[in-house]
Amino acid sequence: xxxxxxxxxxxxxxxxxxxxxxxxxxxxxxxxxxxxxxxxxxxxxxxxxxxxxxxxxxxxxxxxxxxxxxxxxxxxxxxxxxxxxxxxxxxxxxxxxxxxxxxxxxxxxxxxxxxxx
Amino acid sequence: xxxxxxxxxxxxxxxxxxxxxxxxxxxxxxxxxxxxxxxxxxxxxxxxxxxxxxxxxxxxxxxxxxxxxxxxxxxxxxxxxxxxxxxxxxxxxxxxxxxxxxxxxxxxxxxxxxxxxxxxxxxxxxxxxxxxxxxxxxxxxxxxxxxxxxxxxxxxxxxxxxxxxxxxxxxxxxxxxxxxxxxxxxxxxxxxxxxxxxxxxxxxxxxxxxxxxxxxxxxxxxxxxxxxxxxxxxxxxxxxxxxxxxxxxxxxxxxxxxxxxxxxxxxxxxxxxxxxxxxxxxxxxxxxxxxxxxxxxxxxxxxxxxxxxxxxxxxxxxxxxxxxxxxxxxxxxxxxxxxxxxxxxxxxxxxxx
Numbered sequence: 001x002x003x004x005x006x007x008x009x010x011x012x013x014x015x016x017x018x019x020x021x022x023x024x025x026x027x028x029x030x031x032x033x034x035x036x037x038x039x040x041x042x043x044x045x046x047x048x049x050x051x052x053x054x055x056x057x058x059x060x061x062x063x064x065x066x067x068x069x070x071x072x073x074x075x076x077x078x079x080x081x082x083x084x085x086x087x088x089x090x091x092x093x094x095x096x097x098x099x100x101x102x103x104x105x106x107x108x109x110x111x112x113x114x115x116x117x
Numbered sequence: 118x119x120x121x122x123x124x125x126x127x128x129x130x131x132x133x134x135x136x137x138x139x140x141x142x143x144x145x146x147x148x149x150x151x152x153x154x155x156x157x158x159x160x161x162x163x164x165x166x167x168x169x170x171x172x173x174x175x176x177x178x179x180x181x182x183x184x185x186x187x188x189x190x191x192x193x194x195x196x197x198x199x200x201x202x203x204x205x206x207x208x209x210x211x212x213x214x215x216x217x218x219x220x221x222x223x224x225x226x227x228x229x230x231x232x233x234x235x236x237x238x239x240x241x242x243x244x245x246x247x248x249x250x251x252x253x254x255x256x257x258x259x260x261x262x263x264x265x266x267x268x269x270x271x272x273x274x275x276x277x278x279x280x281x282x283x284x285x286x287x288x289x290x291x292x293x294x295x296x297x298x299x300x301x302x303x304x305x306x307x308x309x310x311x312x313x314x315x316x317x318x319x320x321x322x323x324x325x326x327x328x329x330x331x332x333x334x335x336x337x338x339x340x341x342x343x344x345x346x347x348x349x350x351x352x353x354x355x356x357x358x359x360x361x362x363x364x365x366x367x368x369x370x371x372x373x374x375x376x377x378x379x380x381x382x383x384x385x386x387x388x389x390x391x392x393x394x395x396x397x398x399x400x401x402x403x404x405x406x407x408x409x410x411x412x413x414x415x416x417x418x419x420x421x422x423x424x425x426x427x428x429x430x431x432x433x434x435x436x437x438x439x440x441x442x443x444x445x446x447x448x449x450x451x452x453x454x455x456x457x458x459x460x461x462x463x464x465x466x467x468x469x470x
Contacts, residue, residue, distance in 0.1 A: 002149060003250065004249075004251065005149060005153065006248055007235065007238060007249075007257075010238055013154060013157030013158060013161070014157070014161070014230060014231040014234040014235065015231055018226070018230050018380060021379075022377070025207050025208075025209075025211065025375055025376040026211070029210050029211060031210060038212075040277045040278040040372070041278060041280075041372065042278070042279065043366065047278075051217065051277045051278055051281075052274075062290050062293065062446075063293060065446070066293040066294065066296070070293075070297065070300075073300045076300075076457075077256055077304070077307070080304045080307040081312060081313060083311070083461060087465065094458075094461065095458055095461075102454065105451075109446075109447065114442070114443060116438060116442045
C-alpha cells in the first residue's frame with residue numbers, strides 16, 4: 001500500500017509549486033486596482049443584473065443521467081477485471097444489466113430529454 | 118548501434134540516485150518521502166517544459182495549416198516564443214477585485230492544475246519508468262482527472278461574469294457526457310488485459326499484433342470512440358464550446374489574468390498530453406517497440422497522438438452545443454456499450470488472439 005503515499009505527496013508538491021509561482025508573481029507584478037477594473041468583462045458593455053443567474057434545467061437532467069451511467073461504470077470496472085475467470089454467467093448478467101440501463105436511456109430519449117433546446 | 122541505443126534507459130539514472138539516497142542511512146519512510154518529493158518536482162519540470170513545447174508546436178501546426186508560418190521572430194522558428202510568453206504572464210497584474218467568491222476564485226486554478234498533475238503518478242513513461250504502479254491505475258487516472266470539471270465549475274461560479282458561468286456549466290455538461298463513452302471504451306481494453314494497472318496493460322500487448330488497436334473488430338472501434346471522447350474531455354476543438362471564442366469570449370477563464378490564467382493554460386496542455394498518453398498505453402502498446410529505448414518510443418507515439426488531436430483542432434469546424442450533447446448520448450454511448458458487449462462475447466467464445 002506504500003505506493004499510495006505518492007498520491008498524497010504529489011498533491012502536496014503540486015499545490016506547493018502552484019502557490020509558490022503565485023507568490024513569485026505577487027512579488028514582481030504591478031498592482032494598481034481601480035473601480036473600472038472590477039467591472040465584469042462583457043465586451044465593454046455595462047453588465048446588467050446579477051451574474052449568478054437562473055439556469056437552464058437541462059444541465060441538471062444531463063447530470064442525473066450521467067450519475068446513473070457512472071454508477072453503472074463503477075460496477076463494470078470489477079466485472080471487466082475479473083471477466084476472464086467468471087465466464088458465461090458474468091457475461092449474461094452484465095448484458096442484462098446494460099440492457100436495463102439502456103431501456104432507461106431509450107425512455108429518456110423518447111421523452112425528449114436528450115434534446116437540447 | 119541499436120545496442121547502444123537500447124542501453125539509454127532513463128530508469129537507470131533514477132535507480133542510481135535512489136541507491137545513493139538509500140545508502141545515507143535514513144529511516145525508510147523518509148527515503149520514500151524524499152524520493153517521491155524529488156520525483157514530484159522533477160515531474161513538474163518535465164510537464165512545464167512539455168507544455169511550453171506543445172504550445173509552440175500547436176502554434177506552428179496552426180500556422181502551417183492556415184498557410185502561414187506561426188511564431189518566427191524569437192529564435193530559430195520562434196522556439197523561445199512560449200518562454201517569453203510565460204515570463205510575460207508572470208509579470209502581469211492579477212485583477213482579483215473582480216471575483217464574486219474570492220475563495221472559490223483563488224482555488225480553482227490550483228485544483229485544475231493539481232488534478233491534471235496527479236494523473237502522472239501512474240502513467241508509464243517507459244519500462245519501469247513509472248512513479249508508482251498503483252494496482253487501480255487507469256481507474257485512478259479517470260477519477261483524478263475528473264476533478265478538472267469541478268475546477269472549471271469553480272472558476273465559472275467564482276468569477277463575477279455571465280460568460281464565465283456559461284463556460285463552466287457547458288464544460289461540466291460536456292465533460293460528464295463524454296466521460297461515459299470514454300470509460301466504456303477503456304473497459305473493452307480492461308476485459309482483455311484483466312488488470313487495471315497501467316504496467317500490466319502495456320505488458321499484455323507485447324507484440325505489434327497484440328496491440329489493442331489491432332484486435333479486430335472491437336479494437337479500432339474502441340480506439341476511435343476513445344479518441345473522440347478524449348478530445349471532448351480535454352475541451353479541445355471541435356468540442357471546445359466551453360471556451361468558444363466567438364460566443365463566450367474565453368469561457369470559464371475570462372476573468373483570470375497573470376499566473377492564474379497560466380495555470381489553466383498549463384493544465385489544458387497537460388491534459389492534452391495525458392489523454393494521448395492513455396491512448397498510447399491502452400491501445401498502441403505503450404513503451405513497447407524495437408531498437409529505440411522504451412521512453413523514446415512512448416514519447417514518439419504520444420506526440421503522434423498529440424499531433425492527431427492538433428490536426429483535429431485546426432481542420433474541423435466547432436460543433437453546436439446541441440449537436441455535441443446529442444452526439445454523446447445518442448451515438449457514442451450506444452456504440453461504445455455495444456462494442457463492450459461484443460468484446461466480452463468474443464473474449465468468452467475465445468475468438469481472439
